[in-house]
Amino acid sequence: xxxxxxxxxxxxxxxxxxxxxxxxxxxxxxxxxxxxxxxxxxxxxxxxxxxxxxxxxxxxxxxxxxxxxxxxxxxxxxxxxxxxxxxxxxxxxxxxxxxxxxxxxxxxxxxxxxxxxxxxxxxxxxxxxxxxxxxxxxxxxxxxxxxxxxxxxxxxxxxxxxxxxxxxxxxxxxxxxxxxxxxxxxxxxxxxxxxxxxxxxxxxxxxxxxxxxxxxxxxxxxxxxxxxxxxxxxxxxxxxxxxxxxxxxxxxxxxxxxxxxxxxxxxxxxxxxxxxxxxxxxxxxxxxxxxxxxxxxxxxxxxxxxxxxxxxxxxxxxxxxxxxxxxxxxxxxx
Ligand code: SF4
Ligand code: MG
Numbered sequence: 495x496x497x498x499x500x501x502x503x504x505x506x507x508x509x510x511x512x513x514x515x516x517x518x519x520x521x522x523x524x525x526x527x528x529x530x531x532x533x534x535x536x537x538x539x540x541x542x543x544x545x546x547x548x549x550x551x552x553x554x555x556x557x558x559x560x561x562x563x564x565x566x567x568x569x570x571x572x573x574x575x576x577x578x579x580x581x582x583x584x585x586x587x588x589x590x591x592x593x594x595x596x597x598x599x600x601x602x603x604x605x606x607x608x609x610x611x612x613x614x615x616x617x618x619x620x621x622x623x624x625x626x627x628x629x630x631x632x633x634x635x636x637x638x639x640x641x642x643x644x645x646x647x648x649x650x651x652x653x654x655x656x657x658x659x660x661x662x663x664x665x666x667x668x669x670x671x672x673x674x675x676x677x678x679x680x681x682x683x684x685x686x687x688x689x690x691x692x693x694x695x696x697x698x699x700x701x702x703x704x705x706x707x708x709x710x711x712x713x714x715x716x717x718x719x720x721x722x723x724x725x726x727x728x729x730x731x732x733x734x735x736x737x738x739x740x741x742x743x744x745x746x747x748x749x750x751x752x753x754x755x756x757x758x759x760x761x762x763x764x765x766x767x768x769x770x771x772x773x774x775x776x777x778x779x780x781x782x783x784x785x786x787x788x789x790x791x792x793x794x795x796x797x798x799x800x801x802x803x804x805x806x807x808x809x810x811x812x813x814x815x816x817x818x819x820x821x822x823x824x825x826x827x828x
Pocket of ligand 2 (some may be wrong): 544545547548675
């Protein structure tokens with residue numbers, strides 16, 4: 495089916511401020527060569543530990559942060575070089591849902607006001623009767639009582655606020671929703687409700703999702719495909735089923751081994767990685783995971799692995815798979 499979004503070698507670097515931790519001239523490579531495609535109606539889960547560049551990737555695609563390299567095609571148009579004026583019509587088609595909707599809602603504005611504001615981005619000349627009607631429809635769409643329109647954000651629970659955040663994103667009729675840890679702040683029971691809501695809305699409206707989460711369990715539920723990020727790069731990307739039944743990258747395997755629910759590593763021991771994630775201003779040379787990888791060899795310290803295609807839709811960036819194809823790491827380790 496149709497490609498909505500095509501991201502190619504996306505880079506977002508930030509200069510390190512002088513006089514702070516780093517020497518001047520150092521850069522933080524928050525996103526360092528990310529490539530993927532997203533089809534219409536598809537959900538790509540983007541997982542990794544905090545600080546790996548997931549959020550920056552999401553924001554760079556929407557140009558909420560300007561990328562420093564690479565290209566982004568949205569509906570076939572290259573948007574990174576597009577002048578702001580022309581980009582505006584594309585920006586409306588990409589909306590973001592945040593982890594903490596409360597922080598992004600104006601506490602002095604009713605739900606009616608917040609949703610009307612969003613509606614006016616799409617249709618500035620809407621009559622007030624029309625606006626009221628659309629606000630009611632939006633609230634119903636996200637499973638909230640339309641009478642809640644008169645209330646203020648503080649009158650709602652976390653789950654209800656997230657529904658309002660979703661309604662606000664949908665008011666603009668986007669094609670792409672970047673959901674950045676949308677359920678991470680919610681109770682587990684509420685998490686499932688919001689994830690189910692997002693899935694229903696996707697079916698109804700044909701939305702594409704970039705679903706960002708540190709929680710592989712949540713990502714597993716909603717994603718069609720999953721990309722695993724480590725220090726600004728995608729180290730593995732595959733259909734959900736293939737990633738869960740046969741994770742290839744040692745980092746993916748470690749993440750999986752920590753997921754409590756059914757997965758092929760459940761019966762095996764948890765893989766505990768040594769050390770912390772290095773600072774993105776000091777990304778290790780070669781494979782950036784080599785400082786923590788249980789399978790690291792000499793080449794890993796000097797040569798950066800490029801993504802290899804293992805199956806038609808399964809890519810992994812690791813030297814273990816470059817020369818001998820489907821080498822099973824477990825065999826190598828024993
Ligand atoms: Fe580990 Fe080397 Fe593969 Fe990197 S390239 S994940 S260090 S085996
Ligand atoms: Mg984040």
